[in-house]
Amino acid sequence: MNESAKPASLLNGNVPPGPLPEKWTRYRSEMKLVNPANKRKYTVLIVGTGLAGASAAATMAELGYNVHTFCFHDSARRAHSIAAQGGINAAKNYQNDGDSVWRLFVDTLKGGDFRAREANVHRLAEVSVDIIDQCVAQGVPFAREYGGLLANRSFGGALVSRTFYCRGQTGQQLLLGASQALARQIQLGKVKHTARCEMLDLVLVNGKARGIITRDLITGKIEAHVGDAVVLGTGGYSNAFYLSTNAIGCNVTAIHRAYRRGAFFANPCYTQIHPTSIPQSGEHQSKLTLMSESLRNDGRIWVPKKADDKRNSRDIPEADRDYFLERKYPTYGNLAPRDIASRAAKQVCDEGRGVGPGGRGVYLDFSQTRDARGQSYLVEKYGNLFDMYARITGENGYEQPMRIYPAPHYTMGGLWVDYNLMSNVPGLFVIGEANFSDHGANRLGASALMQGLADGYFILPYTIGTYFASVKNEAVRADAPAFREVEAEATARVKKLLSINGKKTAIEYHREVGKILWDKCGMARNRQGLEAAIARIRELRAEFWQNVNVPGTNDNLNVALERAGRVADFMEFGELMALDALKREESCGGHFREEHEDTDEKGNPNGECKRDDENFSHVAAWEFQGDDKTPNRHIEPLEWNDVKPIKRSYK
């Protein structure tokens, strides 16, 4: 192992003993329980009410815990889980095509390029089947066959059809199921919900997470909240890139602030670039819009064979088209995993074969399906996606091929958690996209919804009980010194932002830091670029604190202030992303280091990842050491007892 990768310490994931398929069942049967009558004595603070947060809150309230939820939206139902289009995986094998818990487990592990924890991923596959049953019982209108049974579709990285869906808005329907369950508990008085409220910091008392500091977005009031455990379900950090498929409000603040308080941040460089986004049209753009990956079931991806072919797509004959995914990956074809499909698209565009304005786009062509099955088939299956495409681009995707390009989408990295979904800070639990646990270096389609709901409905409500049953929390009040101190720091930071009165807006800084990360820490990375990115981000951050302009006051709804606080955190966190990418001297999944590219039989670089299992078969978890100090890199070695990491091939 080289010098820079030497770990500060080894982390233990607390995986229970026993054969892999029985671990979770055994662990659940043997875990310590909290007396039902005592559950009401525990207060759980849950930040974020997306799939993970809402499902966890509802379930824990049903069990009897006191729950207090927080979200920055006006309503819990608006969390960004709502935007997921494609579907949710479950190993039901309803299609009789050979699916099983084991197969979903292996697919997910392989999709993540063998950089996830075996036991967590197996548990995810196990509970996937319960999620579907739960959601059906709630009235989630999953697509059905004419006979009344549940319908499925295929998704990237799998050879079976195991994805359940609700037209093109599976995320919204699952979130409505969870947030309605939450609404029911709010009505019953078991959950207190605070909306339009942002977490600014985490409070530790005697080394345990005991509360949070929030800012009321309407009144500006900065407040302390005390609990027996803190749960973060605050989503991912793709907005570090400025342009991403995330909602504008998605931010890293909660998990970044927890990191600064001692929670380890795992694999921050693992970000997913989704292959099927609508290409950027200009500088004015505030976000990228995703087209569901499910479109790859019926659309074929191609570019002209020759560079700078300016002909209209319809005038390019078959012989002059390169269906590059089908050519390079005949087995999976257009359904190759996201990281592979994205990199392949970048490669053909780098070769000058990209289409559309700026040459950053590839065609997604439905003409073959339309001719074979009729336009009505496409309308029924993807109608809303075609409408959305037309609205944004002004083009008709039925008549001419759509143009797509990769976009930052999901972040596999997140706060480090053990098998119980608890971080290294006792009492701080992290669920959904905010943790690092299940997707390794790349996430397969339709598994984010699965993980969010698995964590919230079926895992955390159990594991948080083992924590309560094994610790004794001392009584603490919101005016205790530990709270006062953190509250004062958060207040000072807000005041500082309002007092700079510089020349540039927070969005201008966001755009700049985002461009650095996209160019140097995006689909392809190298040592030189990453070192330059770190240096440039530091300069930019220093400039921000001298020159940002945040008008207004702290006693009113102040949208400029909200944005500035989030951008400030992205500028600290972006450096950590680049540092992690720099220290991971291998290519795996979404993390492609140009120095570590695989070669074909003849020894020519072939654009594939060259993983280094000998030195990097581990999770990197970073420990904050102070502003402008290099954080410590801890590692959790990944153990392979049941699956042998193989070279990932989708050919």
Place this chain on the structure above:
Amino acid sequence: MNFTLNVWRQNTPKDAGRMETYQAKDVSPDTSFLEMLDMVNEDLIRQSKEPIAFDHDCREGICGSCSMVIDGVPHGPERGATTCQLHMRRYKDGATIAVEPWRAAAFPVIRDLVTDRTSMDRIIAAGGYVSVNTGGTPDGNEILIPKEKQETAMDAAQCIQCGACVAACKNASAMLFVAAKVGHLGQLPQGQAERNQRVLRMVEQHDKEGFGHCTNTYECEAVCPKEISVGFIAQLNRDYFRTALQGESRR
């Protein structure tokens, strides 16, 4: 493209509020309506003035945050679309555009174009769900649902709770919103057990929040970004009257 915007500015809920005029210059036709407002806001911030506050998040028409009355029409001229899905190529260069918040007693203005829509959350909390706890549910395929039923439920379930129906209604009624949830769950076998209670409790909460009554003018359907049919209101009325006639008591 260049535009003149007349925008509602109101500092606090108690402030009287007024229309103010802004210029949006050099706007690309591919810019979305909200991105044009972003440009105006960036200019304001550079002048150390407070930006126009508006609700927005996903910017792809699904979170239901954005909520502007544009030239008198909730979500503006594009049919079946939210404000964030409206693009400037829809307008003529040089146009003057009026931008106002939702206006309804049950949606008080918080600031500028931002309103408080938690009243809709309370309607859902009153009964807009199937009362099942986590775990112990039957296999998903044990409940057979005819495809047409599922499709109809899905038509209703698409509601994004934006409140455009209320903003468009002369009575500020949220009946299309309530009907969408009642219709979604009422179609499905899972929703039958609480069907009667649900409609009574949700309508009762709707009235309590200060929304008006429905007089079937169908403005709601015309502006609904998800094009939810007023047919669901008819279904709600049937459920409501049947339950009321049966003298079902509220739990």
